[in-house]
Amino acid sequence: MKLVVGLGNIGDKYVFTRHNAGFMVVDKWAVLENVSFKEEKKFKCFMGKFKRNGEDVLLVKPTTFMNLSGEAVSVVMNYYKIDISDVIVVYDDLSLELGRMRFRPNGSDGGHNGIKSVIKHLGSSNVVRLKVGIGPQPPIPSESFVLQNFTKEQLELLKPTLTRAIEGIECYFDNGLQKAQNQYN
Numbered sequence: 001m002k003l004v005v006g007l008g009n010i011g012d013k014y015v016f017t018r019h020n021a022g023f024m025v026v027d028k029w030a031v032l033e034n035v036s037f038k039e040e041k042k043f044k045c046f047m048g049k050f051k052r053n054g055e056d057v058l059l060v061k062p063t064t065f066m067n068l069s070g071e072a073v074s075v076v077m078n079y080y081k082i083d084i085s086d087v088i089v090v091y092d093d094l095s096l097e098l099g100r101m102r103f104r105p106n107g108s109d110g111g112h113n114g115i116k117s118v119i120k121h122l123g124s125s126n127v128v129r130l131k132v133g134i135g136p137q138p139p140i141p142s143e144s145f146v147l148q149n150f151t152k153e154q155l156e157l158l159k160p161t162l163t164r165a166i167e168g169i170e171c172y173f174d175n176g177l178q179k180a181q182n183q184y185n
Helices: 018-032 066-080 111-124 144-148 152-177 177-184
Strands: 002-006 038-040 045-052 053-060 087-099 101-104 128-135
Touching: 002 066, 018 053, 018 087, 018 128, 018 144, 038 152, 045 066, 053 066, 053 152, 066 087, 066 111, 066 144, 087 101, 087 111, 087 144, 087 152, 101 177, 128 152, 152 177
Parallel strands: 002 053, 002 087, 087 128
Antiparallel strands: 038 045, 045 053, 101 128
8 A cells, every 4th residue: 555645735825836746746646536525534634545556545535734744654653553654745945946846755854844743743854755846935934935926927837847747656666766756856
């Protein structure tokens, strides 16, 4: 079983904010696979499931809000007995230009509170992640910038990135991280 976690904030007012780039990737994948999300209160998330090459793929969107995302990730992993090597976390990155993305095998939280929570709750920074670029950031506080909506033009630029992110994750599942990094970073 594979676990794909998109990070973001729940609620209508956050749907098109920059901080919800991770949600946007798993939402797009759910549409492509004709998967509906169901709220799973005991797991603190919305969850969708489909089969890919005979293996279950769980798409998860934590309902805890960004700063507590790790709670949902750890509960889902523990319940389904998913190894950290079968998890990928998708989230926004200020330091990457809009339209870019980057796979990372591990590392620090880089100041991102969602991945900070995931690292804390898993007790490890060795979780594969896919960062989706939302930059460049204008000279305003990060907290304000990430909670602003994308403009219509930016959303149009983001659409092909969402598709590429899904293709990249599939490449990672099929061929490993090195190949995904070489092809999609």
